[in-house]
Amino acid sequence: MEMQHDNVGDVRKVVLMGRLDTKGVDLVETRFGAAIVPNGKNTIVDLTQVTFLASMGIRMLIATTRALSRKGGKLVLYGAGPGVMDVIETTALTDIIPLAATEIEAMGLVAG
Amino acid sequence: MQGREHGGLRSAAIVNGKLELVLNNTIAAIEDGRSRMLDFPPVQALEAPVRHRLEVIFEELVANTIRHGFTEHSCQSIHVSIEQRPGAMELIFEDDGRAFNPLEMPPPEPFSSIETARIGGLGIHLLARLSADLRYERLTPTAPPSEDRAFMPTNRIVVSIAV
Numbered sequence: 001m002e003m004q005h006d007n008v009g010d011v012r013k014v015v016l017m018g019r020l021d022t023k024g025v026d027l028v029e030t031r032f033g034a035a036i037v038p039n040g041k042n043t044i045v046d047l048t049q050v051t052f053l054a055s056m057g058i059r060m061l062i063a064t065t066r067a068l069s070r071k072g073g074k075l076v077l078y079g080a081g082p083g084v085m086d087v088i089e090t091t092a093l094t095d096i097i098p099l100a101a102t103e104i105e106a107m108g109l110v111a112g
Numbered sequence: 113m114q115g116r117e118h119g120g121l122r123s124a125a126i127v128n129g130k131l132e133l134v135l136n137n138t139i140a141a142i143e144d145g146r147s148r149m150l151d152f153p154p155v156q157a158l159e160a161p162v163r164h165r166l167e168v169i170f171e172e173l174v175a176n177t178i179r180h181g182f183t184e185h186s187c188q189s190i191h192v193s194i195e196q197r198p199g200a201m202e203l204i205f206e207d208d209g210r211a212f213n214p215l216e217m218p219p220p221e222p223f224s225s226i227e228t229a230r231i232g233g234l235g236i237h238l239l240a241r242l243s244a245d246l247r248y249e250r251l252t253p254t255a256p257p258s259e260d261r262a263f264m265p266t267n268r269i270v271v272s273i274a275v
Contacts (some may be wrong), residue, residue, distance in 0.1 A: 062229050
């Protein structure tokens with residue numbers, strides 16, 4: 001599991017790469033939170049290269065979004081492939097974390 | 113401590129067209145078992161979204177058993193059988209851990225806000241929603257445990273995934 005982060009204007013952009021399973025979450029969760037929560041910036045998370053998502057990954061996304069929300073920031077996901085989308089839809093995650101198809105759409109949602 | 117000394121996978125074999133895995137009581141069993149499952153030709157032939165569901169179900173059940181069903185550092189084990197059936201892939205999970213019936217778990221509360229969203233408990237929900245059929249059986253060991261006893265399962269979960 002790999003992760004990159006950058007700023008696009010005032011928005012934090014985080015790119016996740018690999019499997020958000022038990023092992024992957026264990027490897028990336030601390031860095032993921034540290035890249036997003038402390039500065040409280042609105043954040044978009046690129047899931048394009050996430051090949052697998054299970055409940056541990058959902059838990060990480062909820063926990064980080066909640067911590068960011070307490071600092072006044074918003075988090076938007078984008079780019080989920082079919083398998084990842086299946087899990088997101090099954091858990092109704094989009095009821096609490098917005099999901100966009102593209103980076104441009106995500107930037108619009110996080111700014112809105 | 114045999115279960116701790118051999119990584120996650122104790123054994124793997126294809127018997128009468130079924131893949132049979134024996135997993136140790138360690139989190140490494142998730143990754144080691146999954147890798148072996150993906151090498152099984154009927155699994156390789158699945159379309160990607162179906163294979164993803166199979167992997168999710170495998171991960172959630174094995175992780176749940178190791179975290180909640182087993183005694184830490186014990187040599188308890190999970191025996192998994194994977195077989196292609198007409199229109200479905202069937203997985204049978206047997207373990208010698210504490211009783212756990214996923215069918216008795218209440219569905220999680222719907223999300224209403226990020227502040228109140230439950231962080232845990234989604235794995236069993238995923239298991240139930242992604243499977244076409246889910247059955248549980250509590251098994252009664254036929255002999256008292258002993259050091260050299262054969263595996264005597266106490267839980268059996270049968271999961272089918274539509275293909």
